[in-house]
Amino acid sequence: xxxxxxGGEKAIANAHQYLAAxxxxxxxxxxxxxxQIKEQMRLAVDRVMTEGSLYDPELAALALKxxxxxxxxxxxxxxxxxxxxxxxxxxxxxxxxxMQITRRISAAFKDMPGGQMLGPTFDYTHRLLDFSLADExxxxxxxxxxxxxxxxxxxxxxxxxxxxxxxxxxxxGVGSAESHQVGDIxxxxxxxxxxxxxxxxKLTRADEGFVLAMGYSTQRGFKNSGGHPFAGEIRTGDVxxxxxxxELGFPVTIGxxxxxxxxxxxxxxxxxxTPPQFSRGYGITFGSGERKAISxxxxxxxxxxxxxxxxxxxxxxxxxxxxxxxDNIEATGFVEHLKLPHHVDFQSELDILRRLRSxxxxxxAKREEIERNTQKEQKIRxxxxxxxxxxx
Amino acid sequence: MNQTHVQxxxxxxxxxxxxxxxxxxxxxxxxxxxxxxxxxxxPETGLVMIQARTNGNGAPFNMGEMxxxxxxxxxxxxxxxxxxxxxxPEHAELAAIFDxxxxxxxxxxxxxxxxxxPMEKNIAEQIKTKAKQVASTRVDFFTMVRGED
Numbered sequence: 001x002x003x004x005x006x007g008g009e010k011a012i013a014n015a016h017q018y019l020a021a022x023x024x025x026x027x028x029x030x031x032x033x034x035x036q037i038k039e040q041m042r043l044a045v046d047r048v049m050t051e052g053s054l055y056d057p058e059l060a061a062l063a064l065k066x067x068x069x070x071x072x073x074x075x076x077x078x079x080x081x082x083x084x085x086x087x088x089x090x091x092x093x094x095x096x097x098x099m100q101i102t103r104r105i106s107a108a109f110k111d112m113p114g115g116q117m118l119g120p121t122f123d124y125t126h127r128l129l130d131f132s133l134a135d136e137x138x139x140x141x142x143x144x145x146x147x148x149x150x151x152x153x154x155x156x157x158x159x160x161x162x163x164x165x166x167x168x169x170x171x172x173g174v175g176s177a178e179s180h181q182v183g184d185i186x187x188x189x190x191x192x193x194x195x196x197x198x199x200x201x202k203l204t205r206a207d208e209g210f211v212l213a214m215g216y217s218t219q220r221g222f223k224n225s226g227g228h229p230f231a232g233e234i235r236t237g238d239v240x241x242x243x244x245x246x247e248l249g250f251p252v253t254i255g256x257x258x259x260x261x262x263x264x265x266x267x268x269x270x271x272x273x274t275p276p277q278f279s280r281g282y283g284i285t286f287g288s289g290e291r292k293a294i295s296x297x298x299x300x301x302x303x304x305x306x307x308x309x310x311x312x313x314x315x316x317x318x319x320x321x322x323x324x325x326x327d328n329i330e331a332t333g334f335v336e337h338l339k340l341p342h343h344v345d346f347q348s349e350l351d352i353l354r355r356l357r358s359x360x361x362x363x364x365a366k367r368e369e370i371e372r373n374t375q376k377e378q379k380i381r382x383x384x385x386x387x388x389x390x391x392x
Numbered sequence: 393m394n395q396t397h398v399q400x401x402x403x404x405x406x407x408x409x410x411x412x413x414x415x416x417x418x419x420x421x422x423x424x425x426x427x428x429x430x431x432x433x434x435p436e437t438g439l440v441m442i443q444a445r446t447n448g449n450g451a452p453f454n455m456g457e458m459x460x461x462x463x464x465x466x467x468x469x470x471x472x473x474x475x476x477x478x479x480x481p482e483h484a485e486l487a488a489i490f491d492x493x494x495x496x497x498x499x500x501x502x503x504x505x506x507x508x509x510p511m512e513k514n515i516a517e518q519i520k521t522k523a524k525q526v527a528s529t530r531v532d533f534f535t536m537v538r539g540e541d
Contacts, residue, residue: 055442055458056478088438088460089475093445093452100519102526110533118529144525151523153516160448174450182443184454196446197453204444204455240406241458243440243475250398253406254440254460255477261448282447284455 023068037061046258046287047071051328052078053186053205055257055286072207072328079329089243092251096261099237100155102288107231108265114158119236155238162232162263162280171232171265171278192320199303199323204284206326208292214316214326215298222314223302226279227267236260236288260285262293264301271309279308404494404508408487409476411511416486419507429489432471433464435481467492 024031038045038061048060052075060078067073103119106112118124132138165171183198190198203211219229238256245252261284268279281301283293302316315321325331408416420426437459444455458477463484465472472492474484490507493499 050456053456054439055456058479059459082439082457085459086438087441087457088462090441090454091443093443094455096444096448100522102522103529105531116531116533117526118531119526120529145528146521146524147528147530149524149527149530151520151527153520155519162447174445174447176451177445177449179451182452182454184441186441186454186457197451200444200446200453201455241440241442241477243460245462245473245475247464248473250402252402252475253409254475255409257442257458257477259444261444263447280447284444286456 023066032065034058034061034065037064043288044069044071046285046289047208047292048074048078049286050289050292051075051205051207052082054078054082057287072332076329076332089245092242092244094239094241094257094259096235096239096259096284097160098155098157099235099239099259100256101158101235101237102258103236104158104233105231105235106161106233108233109161112161112233113164155240158235160233160263162265165278169275169277172268172274172280174280190323192323193306194319194323196300196304196307199319200282200284200300202323202326203296203299206296207328207331208289208295210326210328211292211295211299214302214322215295217314218298218302218316222316224305224310224313224317225269226301229264229266229281229298229301231294232263232265232278232280234260234262234290234293236290258287260287260289260293262290262297264294264297266301268308274308279304401491401495404504405474405487405491407508407512407515408474408490410515413480413483415511415514416483416490419511420486420489422506427467427489427493429465429467429472429492431463431485432466433462435461435463435484437461437479437481463488465489465492468496470495 038057041061041064042057044064045057045060048063048071049055049057051071052060052063054060056078059081060074063074063077063081064071066077101117101119103121104112104114104117106116133140162171166173179197183195183201185198185201190202194202217223218226236258238258240253240256242251242253244250262282264281264283265278266281268274268277270276279301281297281299281304283296283298283300285292285296299316299322302314303319303322305312305317306319310317312318438461439457440460441457442455443452445452459479460475460477461479461481461484462473462475463481464474465485465488467489470492472488472490472495474487474491476484476487490503494503494508
């Protein structure tokens, strides 16, 4: 248990001043601006928004600057900030079919209606360090590519590839679009077993590394069933957000956010009621978070084991294991609190340890004495026998 | 307000929300005379819980929150409201003023022409530019037949 400490104000104030100076680094170099982070470290910003569970690129960039680039510290700052604001509205569910697409690919279908767009991707790069980026005299102002294709000036509906297969029932349906009550882990404590709405909320804000590892474990065989997973469709783009303020009584658009969504399918062997078909897993993040979205979809699928009547044999299927250990702020709170002063605790543990050691030493001495006595008796008996023999 | 009015208002409110702060500021400064107004609700920042749908179009779930700034003004005989993503109080205030003015028949036509339409045109251009950039990365993969000796 952690017991509060007093004192140390001066040292703490100096440590924080030291931190601020270290954050600034070499003052001969220009200071990093929040807009630079927002523009040029965008994927770090996106991760902080997703796991901080708050979409606000400026705030996420500020958090990253304050945290000296430590994602989890930045996520912590964002989570703390959100608790200071009132919640005004809940949005209408976003419609990811009507999206201004930045990237859209399918690993399952080559000829996807609407086409595959690679967008700004690291895929197919050679992963060689580009030293021209390190040359401060080179301007890296690259003009984006363009084309002569006729494009609409509005965001039209882009069909979802899995809907085509769903019509043949080869892929399971998306389920009812209605929900009487949507669970919210920021309002009510997480209860197990959790519904899919709760699991998806928890996984969306879950640590990318944790979800990646869990998803990976299912690929390596730590799951009950299901074939090779396929990325049915991955899309990144901007979607409009609508709210319905009471004073208006009709929905209004407040702006748009960037999201990445991933739909993964894998063969489900079927049950008594359900014929074999492709089952679905779903993943979504703020910004461009493809790795996380794919991993999340794999874990979402694994956690549907109860519903799909699969035996729970692997960690990724264990709802308690996954959901209770996925949040990096909860995890870091418990793990990192170990470094805070535990002096009283430690003293009492020392006392216990001293007592245990002294008891142990006493017991050992006693044990050894008993052993010595037994040996002595044996010796006497052994040396006594020939005497008796001799006497005989 | 009848049905067509609601749709018109949704339209201009959406444009005022999606336009850049620079554009709305420019539009305000370009007004021949800046009308008097009073704040009914100061610009205030809060959160919106964003809902997404399981599998893209299934049951809703809470995905995460975003910041929003809202503002209400009283202008002439109208009440203007604004709900703008982010934390820019000035953007919300200006959008509320324009929403109020646009509800007044004597201002509507002129403001649609001088403020909303140019903003919308600008948004459409941005959408087109981006769509062309993205379309230039359209890919046609060929499936290679595995060589059989």
